[in-house]
Amino acid sequence: MFSIGQLSKDSGVKVPTIRYYESIGLLPEPGRNTGNQRRYDGAARDRLRFIHHARALGFAVDDIRALIKMSDHPERPCMALDQIARDQLAKTRTRIARLQALEAELARIVANCEGEVVGNCSVLAALGDHSQCAGPHGPTALSLSDQGLA
Amino acid sequence: MFSIGQLSKDSGVKVPTIRYYESIGLLPEPGRNTGNQRRYDGAARDRLRFIHHARALGFAVDDIRALIKMSDHPERPCMALDQIARDQLAKTRTRIARLQALEAELARIVANCEGEVVGNCSVLAALGDHSQCAGPHGPTALSLSDQGLA
DNA sequence: TATAATCCCTCTAGTGACTAGAGCATCAAG
DNA sequence: CTTGATGCTCTAGTCACTAGAGGGATTATA
Structure with missing residues (x-):
């Protein structure tokens, strides 16, 4: 103890x-x-x-609760249990893909900067003008909460 | 209006x-x-x-606040502004790397499952026994809040 | 045995970036 | 003039903790 x-x-x-x-x-x-x-x-x-x-x-904590509950019934098939793990894997992959899209966009924005004054800074311009974006983060393509930011 | x-x-x-x-x-x-x-x-x-x-x-909202404040002074050099963007890019890359480590670990755990009963499920075993992990999420290698989960 | 340092207790409130809902007021269209 | 959509404020809830206040318990040393 x-x-x-x-x-x-x-x-x-x-x-x-x-x-x-x-x-x-x-x-x-x-x-x-x-x-x-x-x-x-x-x-x-x-x-x-x-x-x-x-x-x-x-x-998530709720997933863990479910996993613990299942572990109390060792005789049952473990399909539901594996499914939680596979879902987690899928979520992780989705998050990675979205972050990679953001990474590409940010890299593009940062690369354009020529180190001058704020007034003609390409970073500000890029943030202000969504239409410059090539990447997949259109107005509806990404929800903020899906980025692992919320 | x-x-x-x-x-x-x-x-x-x-x-x-x-x-x-x-x-x-x-x-x-x-x-x-x-x-x-x-x-x-x-x-x-x-x-x-x-x-x-x-x-x-x-x-982050605080970053955005800083960006907006800077945009009020168009004559100043834009170094600090670009730095915020570069920091964001670095954060994004760090998050991606960490998620990729989790992805590898989850894929390994899920792959071992042979679809039997909970009692001998490899997923539960893998979750219970940290020492089976090959990946970099050792006890101190990752903080939860750095995964974009908090 | 006395004391000091460390540990532990409960409870409340704060974090980030919203989201949901109650209960009411206002607006635009028919 | 009515009706339904939209607007208002305010409070509380989300997730998974984290921080702090104000005390009590344990343990190591003198």
């Missing part, structure tokens, strides 16, 4: 984040010692590592 | 978002008609388009 600080070091998850995970039901409530401090066991550490790894791979 | 709804259509920015931009000082407060409704002119539309385009390229 160990303290929340020890668990934090073992797992790489910050102390407030561990408490946050408990508050949203990702981690079960642990036991307490006589001084009301949380005391964890190896199972808690394993689950927290699982959560941390999944978050590091970009899974 | 046109209404906020018309401005929204012209710019591709939703009505509540326009009001939000005004509330945080990105857009100047427009005039009102006798019924207290906002009335915009072409300059407002141009500025909103500028903001929209910059957001679509991933610039």
Whole structure:
């Protein structure tokens, strides 16, 4: 049995984040010692590592909740589980593609700058005039929230 | 002079978002008609388009604020302005690189699945055991907020 | 045993960039 | 003059944390 600080070091998850995970039901409530401090066991550490790894791979908390729920039924087929992972892979690829389009556009904008004054700066001009864009970020092609920015 | 709804259509920015931009000082407060409704002119539309385009390229609101401020001094050198754009390009490239590392890891995890039951699912195993990872998302290599997830 | 440093507790509020909804006022068309 | 769309303000919610206040508990050292 160990303290929340020890668990934090073992797992790489910050102390407030561990408490946050408990508050949203990702981690079960642990036991307490006589001084009301949380005391964890190896199972808690394993689950927290699982959560941390999944978050590091970009899974949403809701996905992780679903993964944990499924892991409680080891006899069932794992199709739904794999599907969550495949969806995450697809989301990641979509994000990469969109960011690459932005990268190309930004590179074009930056390349045109000739280091003069603001008044005739090509960067400002490019930002102000959407029609100069060759890339795929037309008014409807990209939603901001899909860029991983929101 | 046109209404906020018309401005929204012209710019591709939703009505509540326009009001939000005004509330945080990105857009100047427009005039009102006798019924207290906002009335915009072409300059407002141009500025909103500028903001929209910059957001679509991933610039943070604070960056956009800085860009707008600089555009008020057309006689100054545009170095600082270009630097913001170059920083954005660098950020975008960093995000792409990190997402590509995640993509590789996810692809590896998903590829190992043989479609059986949850109990021996390789996806769960891979998520639970960080040490299986070949990629660069070690415990300290990636912070979650740097993935564009936060 | 006393004390100091470190750790832990709960609770509230803040982050970024919006989005949703309540409850009401105004406008444009027929 | 009515009706439906549009507009107004204000509050609260989103996501996944993070920061801070104001205290209590534990542990290491003197």
